[in-house]
Amino acid sequence: MTSLPAGITIRPVTIPTRADDPDGADFRAMSGVRNAVYEEISGHTDHSMSAESLLPHYRDDPYEKRMTWLVLDDDEPVGRIGVDLPIERESTLAFVLVELRRAAWGRGIGGAALEMIERVAREHGRQTLQTWVEHPEAPGGRLHPPTGFGSVPAEDHAARFLARRGFALEQVERCSALDLRASWDRVRTLRDDALEAAVGYRVVSWTLPTPSEFTAGYAWMKSRMVTDAPSAALEYDDEVWDAARVATHDERYLEAGQTMLVTAAQHIATGELCAFNELVIAADRSEATHQEDTLVLSRHRGHRLGMLVKCEGLLAWRAIAPDSPRVLTYNAEENRPMLDINEAIGFAPIAYEGAWKKVLR
Ligand SMILES: CC(C)(COP(=O)(O)OP(=O)(O)OC[C@H]1O[C@@H](n2cnc3c(N)ncnc32)[C@H](O)[C@@H]1OP(=O)(O)O)[C@@H](O)C(=O)NCCC(=O)NCCS
Known part of the structure; x- marks a missing residue:
């Protein structure tokens, strides 16, 4: 197994009763890292959520087991890792994420995190990993999903990272915005x-x-x-x-x-x-x-x-x-009936996400 770079630790995030509880520090840090990563990728803060707003969505419930880890570099939060397991009968699925601050990229943290995710998924009997990632535009070649609709830049850091680790691009999702003003x-x-x-x-x-x-x-x-x-x-x-x-x-x-x-x-x-x-x-x-x-x-x-x-x-x-000021919405790039409606209303594309899947052997 790949070891973590020196100074990097990964620890499970406790879900506190209230976000401002003393044992909520890691949850608050996880929320902060989440928002910072999304802002770094998208260039805007529309995806930001306060720790108080996120917390209820992380509570245990009978339908999904959510596991979250904080990634620290010498005690400074630099990322988070997530594995969500649907609790449906005989589910083989895991919805996963590795999200690191840009300054922490390219040091082997993502690769080690993905290995940990795969181990956790296997331990829970899940073979199919799926993840959604926003891919900012980049020059160079394109990756096309089998749907034939949309593409993502092959040289985007996350696209290359996933493709080289056995993930396949299955679908492209369009994020569109409508100006409410x-x-x-x-x-x-x-x-x-x-x-x-x-x-x-x-x-x-x-x-x-x-x-x-x-x-x-x-x-x-x-x-x-x-x-x-x-x-x-x-x-x-x-x-x-x-x-x-x-x-x-x-x-x-x-x-x-x-x-x-x-x-x-x-x-x-x-x-x-x-x-x-x-x-x-x-x-x-x-x-x-x-x-x-x-x-x-x-x-x-x-x-x-x-x-x-x-x-x-x-x-x-x-x-x-x-x-x-605006509404954001996501649609599969092949979902023409829905895109026709959104375009007629005035929604315009602002970003594209890749939906990636890896089946563990
Ligand atoms: C995608 C993401 C998780 C990758 O994390 P990362 O820490 O940069 O990944 P790694 O460092 O393990 O690997 C990235 C590259 O750095 C190189 N690398 C690995 N260790 C290295 C080291 N010690 N020194 C220099 N380069 C190194 C690897 O060769 C790798 O290249 P490759 O992807 O072409 O194979 C990170 O960019 C990220 O959080 N992005 C935003 C969120 C996101 O898109 N997540 C997608 C997964 S859910």
Whole structure:
């Protein structure tokens, strides 16, 4: 096994009860390193989250085991390592990350961290490692995923690092931003057109916690995210969502001080929820908004419901977060129907991520 460079230590991060507890120092350091790494890569702070906001998302729950380590260089935090294990029946998956401050690159820390990750994954019976990485533009050759959509620079440090260690680029994801300070006329027109086309459906919406009348429908749609969204050769477990899982999900966001607006389309004749969109913002509502899941259930496609829930959500968002400057969203580069909607609304690409997979032998 490769040894760590001199002066480097890796230690497991304790998840404190509160972020400002005395035993929360490593968690706070881990949050700080996370934000610094993302800012170094993307050049902006829209991905930043406070330790208080991150903490609830790291608590143990029945659906996922999260393990996190802090990387220290002579006691100075320079990175973090993560292994997330879905607790679904017979899961073989591990979602992993190594994130180091730029000044710590190229010394063999990443390689040693990846070896540790592989060992931990094997110990937990997981063979398939998957990771998502933003790749800033760089000159030189390109790597193309088997989907045939998008590419990443082959000479980007992380792309080279992963490719040389047995990871395959499976999918390219586009990160797009919508300027919330621009005119809303286009969104209103698109909403009106979609409403006219969506005969037999109505829009319902709520901020978390999910009202009981919508729990079953929301749970079903959340479970379909892993089956109905384009995932290339990436692997996901089937997820079972019930009222308890929705409650755990909702508690995470509420405890983090985040506001989530869910905008859904309901089939009027049956009452079924069949499309939804999520917008999220931190306690500080002057920060960037993040669009999380959006889905139209397969058998309800073709009625402009995607456009409808996105536009209705954005229009309602004006009252909830009037000072938020933009919305960020991620889409698979081959997901043309979703990209068409986003582009029509005014979302423009700002970055590309690679989705990488390695199957351990
Ligand atoms: C990608 C990342 C984890 C790589 O970490 P790293 O510490 O730079 O990785 P290493 O130092 O082990 O290897 C990087 C290169 O440095 C070289 N190297 C390794 N040890 C070295 C040493 N002692 N001296 C000089 N160079 C060295 C290696 O040959 C390697 O080259 P290669 O990738 O072409 O094989 C790091 O850049 C990072 O955190 N990036 C941001 C987050 C990210 O993209 N993570 C992706 C993985 S989830």
